[in-house]
Amino acid sequence: MKKTFREKTISFFTRIAKKNKLLKYPCLAALSIVLGTYHIGRYFASNTKRFASVVFVVIFFMTSCSFSFAVLAEKTGFVKAQETYSAVIGDSDITLAEEGGSPYIEDMDEDLSYDIEEDYESDAYTLDDILGDDADYTVEGDQQEELSQQVSEDYVFDPDDWRLVLINKQHPIPDDYSFDLGTIKDGMLCDERIVGDLLAMMQAAKKDGINLMIRSPYRSDNRQETNFNKRIRRYMGQGYSYLDAYKLTSQVITVPGASEHQVGLALDITSDTYSNLDEGFAETDTGKWLAEHSCEYGFTLRYPAGKEYITSIEYEPWHFRYVGREAAVIMRDEGICLEEFWDKYL
DSSP states (O other): OOHHHHHHHHHHHHHHHOOOOGGHHHHHHHHHHHHHHHHHHHHHHTTHHHHHHHHHHHHHHHHHHHTTOOHHHHHTSTTHHHHOOOOOOOOHHHHOOTTTOSSSSSGSTTTGGGGGGGGSSEEEHHHHHHHGGGGEEEEEEEEHHHHHHHOOTTOOOOTTTTOOOOOOSSSSSOOOOOEEEEEEEEEEEEEGGGGHHHHHHHHHHTTOOEEEEEOOOOOOHHHHHHHHHHHHHHHHTTTTHHHHHHHHHHHSSTTSSSOOOGGTTTEEESSOOOOOOOOGGGSSSHHHHHHHHHGGGTTTEEEOOTOOHHSSSSSSSEEEEEEEEEHHHHHHHHOOHHHHHHHHOO
């Protein structure tokens, strides 16, 4: 009868051990390694489909989670994560997260939401700051007429319309996307095509007793990466692993290369009476005015409450994106976000 591989292996090492007693234990160890490797290999070979399914699930998860569209590891700080960890722990005055704490924002220091502002530019301008001596700016007649028109029921949306470009973690900024920057005030920039509507909205708000304050519109690629990495290091300073810190950061700051701020279409808006970037802004008169009237000037609340599972970004009542009046009115009336708008109309 033909011997099996196991029998041949045992016989081989037994003969060597009998010839030289000093090799008895080395042969026993070698026999264990060879047979162990052999059986493990056979186990994997006989369960190929099962392990292939596991690999498929892992690949699917990695390509659909918030990590998948991060820029190169060197840019996000992954390469230097271990090097910076000790420095952050040593220099940070942030209290470490309690042992066993859940890695979610609501379980952290209650003041952390206010620190988001530290990641952004400190400049913030009201209408009077922007216009100076021209503070009596009014919307031109033809523009006012356009703003007062109703959205036509047969209006056809164009997926190539620059106003509707979809930018998020799953749809990073297209390589061929181009735009020109216009100046809001001093070094504060945005897409020059939205400046007129932005000033018109600020003027309309002021007439209603609301003094809008514009902050953090266009951000350069380097600025976005700096904000993102700074937030990662802060979470790591609280005791989170790099991956948990990355996940938490991506819920409050869009990953570099996938931020609408980088194309000058998004901006943060507060008021001269409430400057905190937190959910409490939604309950202010300014927050309510913007939620109701911003669409009349082409802006939409980009990350609404209840849509976090779609946008992958937490509720930000201060964050507005220019999409054009036609789309913005529909989004407000139907209570949908830009991703849902694309699914339905484009």
